[in-house]
Amino acid sequence: MNSRPDPNESENPMNTPDLKVDALVVGGGIAGMQSALDLADQGYRVALVEKEASIGGKMIMLSKVFPTLDCCSCITTPKMSAVAHHDNITLLTTCDVQALHTNGNGGYTAKVQQNPRYIDADACTGCRQCEYVCPIDLPASYDLDMGATRAIRVPFSTAVPQKAIIDIEHCLLCGKCEKACPTDAVDFSQQPFTFNIETNAVVLATGFQTTPTDAKREYGGGKLLNVIDALSMERLLAPTGPYGHILRPSDGKEPESIAYVQCAGSRDQSLGVPYCSRVCCMYAIKQAMLLSGALPMADITIYYMDIRTFGKGYEQFYQNAKAMGIEFVHGKVARIDEDSEHNPVIRVETIENGRIAERTHDLVVLSVGMLPGENLGPIFDVQPADDGFAAIPDPTLSPSATGHPGVFVTGTASGPMDIVDSIIMAGAAAAQAAAYLETMRSSVAAGPTAIPEVAHV
Amino acid sequence: MTQDKEAARARTAMLKKLREEHKDTIEHTRVLLKKQQEIRRIISQAMKDGAGTVPEIAGASGLPAHEVLWHVTAMKKYDLVTETGRDGDYYRYALVEEASQ
Ligand SMILES: Cc1cc2nc3c(=O)[nH]c(=O)nc-3n(C[C@H](O)[C@H](O)[C@H](O)COP(=O)(O)OP(=O)(O)OC[C@H]3O[C@@H](n4cnc5c(N)ncnc54)[C@H](O)[C@@H]3O)c2cc1C
Numbered sequence: 001m002n003s004r005p006d007p008n009e010s011e012n013p014m015n016t017p018d019l020k021v022d023a024l025v026v027g028g029g030i031a032g033m034q035s036a037l038d039l040a041d042q043g044y045r046v047a048l049v050e051k052e053a054s055i056g057g058k059m060i061m062l063s064k065v066f067p068t069l070d071c072c073s074c075i076t077t078p079k080m081s082a083v084a085h086h087d088n089i090t091l092l093t094t095c096d097v098q099a100l101h102t103n104g105n106g107g108y109t110a111k112v113q114q115n116p117r118y119i120d121a122d123a124c125t126g127c128r129q130c131e132y133v134c135p136i137d138l139p140a141s142y143d144l145d146m147g148a149t150r151a152i153r154v155p156f157s158t159a160v161p162q163k164a165i166i167d168i169e170h171c172l173l174c175g176k177c178e179k180a181c182p183t184d185a186v187d188f189s190q191q192p193f194t195f196n197i198e199t200n201a202v203v204l205a206t207g208f209q210t211t212p213t214d215a216k217r218e219y220g221g222g223k224l225l226n227v228i229d230a231l232s233m234e235r236l237l238a239p240t241g242p243y244g245h246i247l248r249p250s251d252g253k254e255p256e257s258i259a260y261v262q263c264a265g266s267r268d269q270s271l272g273v274p275y276c277s278r279v280c281c282m283y284a285i286k287q288a289m290l291l292s293g294a295l296p297m298a299d300i301t302i303y304y305m306d307i308r309t310f311g312k313g314y315e316q317f318y319q320n321a322k323a324m325g326i327e328f329v330h331g332k333v334a335r336i337d338e339d340s341e342h343n344p345v346i347r348v349e350t351i352e353n354g355r356i357a358e359r360t361h362d363l364v365v366l367s368v369g370m371l372p373g374e375n376l377g378p379i380f381d382v383q384p385a386d387d388g389f390a391a392i393p394d395p396t397l398s399p400s401a402t403g404h405p406g407v408f409v410t411g412t413a414s415g416p417m418d419i420v421d422s423i424i425m426a427g428a429a430a431a432q433a434a435a436y437l438e439t440m441r442s443s444v445a446a447g448p449t450a451i452p453e454v455a456h457v
Numbered sequence: 458m459t460q461d462k463e464a465a466r467a468r469t470a471m472l473k474k475l476r477e478e479h480k481d482t483i484e485h486t487r488v489l490l491k492k493q494q495e496i497r498r499i500i501s502q503a504m505k506d507g508a509g510t511v512p513e514i515a516g517a518s519g520l521p522a523h524e525v526l527w528h529v530t531a532m533k534k535y536d537l538v539t540e541t542g543r544d545g546d547y548y549r550y551a552l553v554e555e556a557s558q
Binding site (some may be wrong): 132135136137139146147148150151168169170171172173188189225242243244245247249250251252253254256 | 468471472475476479482483486487489490493510511512515522523525526527528529530531533534535536540546547548
C-alpha cells in the first residue's frame with residue numbers, strides 16, 4: 001500500500017511531492033473506480049481522489065440497473081471495496097484537486113486539499129454510536145432529503161470507507177459524539193491540509209449532475225409535494241430507501257397511480273439543453289417495471305415524445321415493459337398542477353389525435369436529464385464543449401484524450417452515457433493512460449528530452 | 458500529570474476557537490433543534506394513544522402530513538418509532554416505548 005500523506009503535516013509548497021504515483025484518477029464514481037482498477041491491475045500505482053466522504057458516485061444510489069435488473073448495491077459495493085483494498089491504489093476521500101501543473105518531466109504535480117472529517121479515520125470503526133447520540137436530525141442528501149441523517153454520520157450503509165464524518169456546518173459542538181465513541185475517534189482539531197501528488201497521467205472522471213427538479217417551472221417540481229425526480233424514485237425503490245417502502249412524500253400513501261414525464265430536462269431548447277441524455281427512457285422503463293413488481297395493483301403511465309432504446313437488449317426491455325401492462329402515452333406534457341389532496345394533475349397534448357387531456361395521478365416522476373458536472377477548465381485546462389461536457393478534440397479515434405498529453409477524460413464527465421458505456425470508456429481511458437505511461441517510460445530510458453513539453457495546465 | 462493538564466488546556470482552547478469560528482452555524486442549528494424538539498413533542502403526544510397512519514398523526518397533531526412523514530421517517534431510522542402494519546394504502550407507526558408495552 002502506498003503511504004498516505006500525514007494529515008498532521010502543515011501545508012506543503014508545490015515542489016515537494018507527498019505522494020508519487022503513475023496515474024491520478026479524479027472522481028470515484030463507476031467510471032473513475034473502473035479506470036483506477038484497470039490501471040492498478042496492470043501494476044501502475046494510482047491515487048484516486050474523491051471529493052465526497054465515500055466513493056460510489058451516483059451508481060451506488062440506484063436501486064437496480066437496466067437492462068439486467070441487477071441489484072445496484074450488490075454490483076457496486078464489491079467494486080468500491082476492491083478500490084479501497086487494492087495494493088496499488090491510494091484512496092483519498094474528502095479531497096479536492098486545487099491545481100495541476102506540468103512538472104517539466106512530462107508529468108504533472110497536483111495540489112490537493114483534504115477537508116477534515118473531524119474523525120481519526122484509522123480509529124473509527126464505523127459503528128455509528130456517535131450518530132445515534134447526535135441530537136440533530138437533518139435532511140439526508142443521499143436520500144434526496146426524503147429521509148434524515150445527523151450532523152455526525154457514516155454517509156450511507158455501504159459507504160467506502162465506512163468512516164464517520166462531521167458536518168461542521170450543522171454541528172452544535174455539544175461533545176455527545178466524543179463521549180459515545182468507543183475508540184476516541186472524534187477529533188475537532190483537524191484542519192484542511194494540502195499536499196502534492198506527482199503523477200505521470202491524469203484521468204478525469206468527475207461525472208454529471210441531474211437537471212434541477214424545479215428547472216421546468218410548469219412541471220411544479222420543488223413546489224408540488226408529489227412531483228419528484230427520477231433519482232428520488234431510485235431511492236424509494238432501493239431496499240435501503242428512506243421509507244422502507246414506496247410512499248409518496250405528501251402523506252406517506254402507497255401510490256396507486258404513478259406517471260413518468262419524459263424529457264423533463266433534455267432535448268429542451270428552453271433550458272439550453274438540446275441534447276438527449278441517453279439514459280432517461282431506459283431508467284423510466286426500468287423503474288416502471290420495478291414499480292409494477294413492487295406495487296402490482298398500481299397503474300403506471302409513461303408520457304413520452306420518443307422512446308430511444310439503442311443499446312444491446314434495450315428494445316426487448318421496452319417491449320417487455322409494454323407486455324407487462326405499462327401504459328405508454330405518446331404526447332407532450334404541457335403542465336402539472338395539483339388538486340386539493342396534493343394529487344398531481346397532468347395536462348397533456350396527445351400526438352395521435354392532438355387532443356388536450358387532463359389526468360390525475362398519485363405521484364409524478366420527472367425523468368430529469370444529465371447535465372455537466374464539474375467545469376474542468378479552470379483547474380485541468382480541459383474546456384467544456386458546446387454541450388458543457390468536456391471537449392474531446394478527436395472523439396472518433398481517441399474518445400478519452402483531452403489534447404493534453406497524459407490527461408484523459410472518462411464516463412459522464414465527457415457526455416451523457418449509461419453505466420455500460422461508462423465502464424467501456426473507463427477501460428479505454430485506462431488503456432490510453434497505460435500506453436502513455438509506457439511511452440514515457442521508454443522515452444525516459446531513451447533520454448531526457450524525448451517527452452514533449454506541454455502547456456501549463 | 459502537568460502534560461495531561463497542558464493537553465486539556467490546549468483542547469479547551471481549541472474547542473473555544475472552533476465555537477467562535479462557527480458561532481453563526483451553531484446558533485442556526487440550535488434554533489433548528491429547538492423547533493425539532495417541539496415538533497417531536499407534538500408528534501409523540503399525538504402517538505401516545507397507539508399506532509397511527511401519517512394522516513391520522515397529522516390530524517391529531519395539527520401538523521402538515523408531509524412534515525409528519527419526514528419526522529416519523531427520521532424517528533424510525535433512529536429507533537424511536539416502529540412500523541406496526543398497514544391500514545389500507547398507509548402504514549401505521551407507533552412510538553417504540555408504546556409498541557413494546
Ligand atoms: C435516475 C437515474 C437512473 C439511472 N439508472 C441507470 C441504470 O439503471 N443503468 C445504467 O446503465 N445507467 C443508469 N443511470 C446512469 C448512471 O447513473 C451513470 O451512467 C453513471 O453513474 C455515471 O458514472 P460516472 O462515474 O461517470 O459519474 P458519477 O456517478 O457522477 O461519479 C462522479 C464522481 O466524481 C466525484 N467528483 C466530482 N467532481 C469531483 C472533483 N472535482 N474532485 C473529486 N471528485 C469529484 C463525484 O463526487 C462522484 O463520486 C441512471 C442515471 C439516473 C440519473
